[in-house]
Amino acid sequence: MGKPNLKAELVSVGTELLLGEIVDTNAAHMSQRLAEIGVDVHFRHTVGDNLGRIVSVLEPALSRSDAVLICGGLGPTQDDLTRESIAQVTGRPLRPDAAAQQHLREFFARRGYTATPNNLKQATVPEGGRLLDNTCGTAPGVLVELEGAGGSPGSVLIAVPGPPPEMREMMRREVIPYLAGRQGGPPIAVHTRVLRLADIGESSLVAEIDDIIREQTDPTIAPYASPGEVKLRLATKSASDDEAARRLDAMEARLRERIGRHIYGVDDETMEVAAGAALRAAGATVAVAESCTGGLVASRITDVPGSSDYFLGSVVAYANEIKQRVLGVPAETLEAHGAVSEETALAMATGVRGLYGADYAVATTGIAGPGGGGDGKPVGLVYLAVADAEGAVCLRQNWPGTREQFKRRVSQYALNLLRKRVLGIEVEG
Numbered sequence: 001m002g003k004p005n006l007k008a009e010l011v012s013v014g015t016e017l018l019l020g021e022i023v024d025t026n027a028a029h030m031s032q033r034l035a036e037i038g039v040d041v042h043f044r045h046t047v048g049d050n051l052g053r054i055v056s057v058l059e060p061a062l063s064r065s066d067a068v069l070i071c072g073g074l075g076p077t078q079d080d081l082t083r084e085s086i087a088q089v090t091g092r093p094l095r096p097d098a099a100a101q102q103h104l105r106e107f108f109a110r111r112g113y114t115a116t117p118n119n120l121k122q123a124t125v126p127e128g129g130r131l132l133d134n135t136c137g138t139a140p141g142v143l144v145e146l147e148g149a150g151g152s153p154g155s156v157l158i159a160v161p162g163p164p165p166e167m168r169e170m171m172r173r174e175v176i177p178y179l180a181g182r183q184g185g186p187p188i189a190v191h192t193r194v195l196r197l198a199d200i201g202e203s204s205l206v207a208e209i210d211d212i213i214r215e216q217t218d219p220t221i222a223p224y225a226s227p228g229e230v231k232l233r234l235a236t237k238s239a240s241d242d243e244a245a246r247r248l249d250a251m252e253a254r255l256r257e258r259i260g261r262h263i264y265g266v267d268d269e270t271m272e273v274a275a276g277a278a279l280r281a282a283g284a285t286v287a288v289a290e291s292c293t294g295g296l297v298a299s300r301i302t303d304v305p306g307s308s309d310y311f312l313g314s315v316v317a318y319a320n321e322i323k324q325r326v327l328g329v330p331a332e333t334l335e336a337h338g339a340v341s342e343e344t345a346l347a348m349a350t351g352v353r354g355l356y357g358a359d360y361a362v363a364t365t366g367i368a369g370p371g372g373g374g375d376g377k378p379v380g381l382v383y384l385a386v387a388d389a390e391g392a393v394c395l396r397q398n399w400p401g402t403r404e405q406f407k408r409r410v411s412q413y414a415l416n417l418l419r420k421r422v423l424g425i426e427v428e429g
Helices: 025-036 051-064 082-090 098-109 117-123 164-183 202-208 210-214 241-262 271-282 296-302 320-325 331-337 342-356 403-423
Strands: 007-013 040-047 067-071 094-096 124-126 130-132 141-147 153-160 189-197 220-226 229-238 263-266 286-290 311-316 360-366 381-388 391-398
Touching (some): 007 051, 025 040, 025 164, 082 141, 130 164, 189 241, 210 241, 229 241, 286 342, 320 342
Parallel strands (some): 007 067
Antiparallel strands (some): 220 229
């Protein structure tokens, strides 16, 4: 077994992150890549473009972690203060790097510009540190190794640029290989598997597997909900991929014995992937008619590579006139029951199936809100229908929330309804 895993902290620098103007996807990517080589991330911080505040975050981080990774603040402007922060917290003055400065001059010259002093600021490095190549931009990264007690190796400070393509490439080429070598021995990496479940809520799921969760040791089990599904994240630490797979397989098998009827996919097998796989296996085709989801069901189906094998087309029939003229929904149906009704949903599914000559068809019609409810039809009401050669069935649900939440949940249930119909799983109308 190798040495204990390195402990790391991540520091995201940028006032725009604190203001919510930019979502910090960089930290998630960095955490994922570090976990793959067995580096444990214990803390993540976000701090604005302020020298004193950055230093106040770095000081305790260096005192308790083996590696501190900073993302952002390496550019040429006055509010890019990461280099200055590293210099201050380590007591090492910034020095120009002649080779890096020449590289920047050539970079700008090739584009017909002259490198300005603030551009050349990017080619400075704390004394004793080194710069990391940036193959996608102008700002090099920074790496500074510190000494521990008695001259033993101490913490390391690594700074990478904020633009995601530059950060990702520098992590891949420079940071991950360096930390993997510093780790020493085979990494005890985190191995995960996510089981995706439908037709069950988080509380009901936890109740069904309460004893398994209470007894968990390795792998661990963590449930979490998202619109229209619940996920179970299984995790284990191991230096061996085979051993990790064996543990995860055993836990998955135990869970499938208990709740297998609800598991529709694993890891990246989203509902659109699962529905498409069912259609492909059956050699069947599908068409879609949408009102309240505005094309989201069709969009998700076509997000899957190779979906042209089974997806024929769709109709976004928002207006009643289109429901009648294109899908053939009878005017008397709309007049008697309204656009948001079981009768209309069934007619939409049957109509689009005939229009495209598809084996299966799915339809959605509902009230996304925030207005439009009334007359016994509240905001969040939706009817979902699926049709095939054997007939058609319809489900009635009510999911109040934001329009985005509503549309996402409806599309998820529509795809699940389609998946179950193709697989021959009973759908109660």
